[in-house]
């Protein structure tokens with residue numbers, strides 16, 4: 505029987521960024537091949553893996569997706585099994601998602617259900633997005649599921665609790681990268697320069713009015729700058745600056761409204777600060793919209809278990825799984841892992857007791873969705 509805690513800790517130590525998950529892929533393949541029987545087929549796609557388990561009397565294929573990439577965050581948990589990859593961390597729980605998928609795979613092989621099962625180990629959820637190219641790949645078409653589901657850890661929920669809701673669960677997102685170019689010079693002669701630290705700082709503050717003045721307050725939207733870089737020494741004026749952030753909206757059309765306003769602001773800043781500003785929207789994800797009847801079936805799957813279901817609120821987090829449920833009926837749920845530090849925090853430390861809960865919830869869901 506797989507030791508899930510051990511697997512999670514091994515995966516936790518080797519986080520890799522989107523489409524670089526080579527070690528992770530090798531590790532997963534090693535475990536999957538230990539479980540493989542004549543009823544199990546494997547395909548590799550980029551740095552991801554698809555595992556197909558034949559059903560006993562199939563009428564459809566049920567897909568479960570686990571994302572496998574880490575984040576460019578330096579871990580500060582102090583745990584003995586901390587990341588061995590400098591500057592990278594599983595700070596969004598994908599080590600949990602993979603481990604739970606392996607635990608369920610083991611169960612589905614031991615006790616196959618009527619329908620076929622497809623386990624999708626998907627790269628690059630944090631960016632640039634693996635779900636869309638995977639959906640369009642030949643590998644996926646071979647075993648394209650008829651229904652699909654996924655989970656995400658929830659640090660704020662206690663272990664033993666899961667949460668979901670019919671309809672909108674995760675937001676529409678767009679990454680945002682802004683490059684400012686002005687004119688550098690001596691710190692004592694600002695009048696001879698075009699200072700990009702000042703331009704970019706002012707831009708960060710000004711752009712916060714885009715949402716408050718252009719988006720219907722009843723439709724949530726967020727613009728966040730998570731990283732700001734400019735200059736190289738204390739007594740020189742910065743010639744360039746870079747802002748990196750993200751746009752989140754509850755309504756698909758609001759993303760365009762925010763981008764349109766942002767571009768008007770850029771034109772104004774180029775004139776006011778006599779500079780050039782280039783914008784790049786990076787990866788864009790479609791909202792996760794849960795199929796109501798599948799959420800209902802999820803609740804039914806948990807009946808008689810020790811897992812507590814609660815209604816979730818829509819969140820402004822993004823998920824490229826949204827592209828999958830746009831095309832394939834499906835849903836996503838939150839799994840409580842009880843950590844005082846949240847997602848994308850360098851001290852995120854999910855409770856490993858949630859691994860078994862996750863396996864139980866997903867296994868039950870497979871059985872309920874099967875005819």
Ligand SMILES: CC(=O)N[C@@H](CCC[C@H](N)C(=O)O)C(=O)O
Nearest residue numbers: 630631677678679750821822823
């Ligand atoms: C669940 C979660 O935290 N997902 C990420 C997805 C990131 C998408 C992209 N890099 C962006 O920032 O728009 C999130 O940050 O919500």
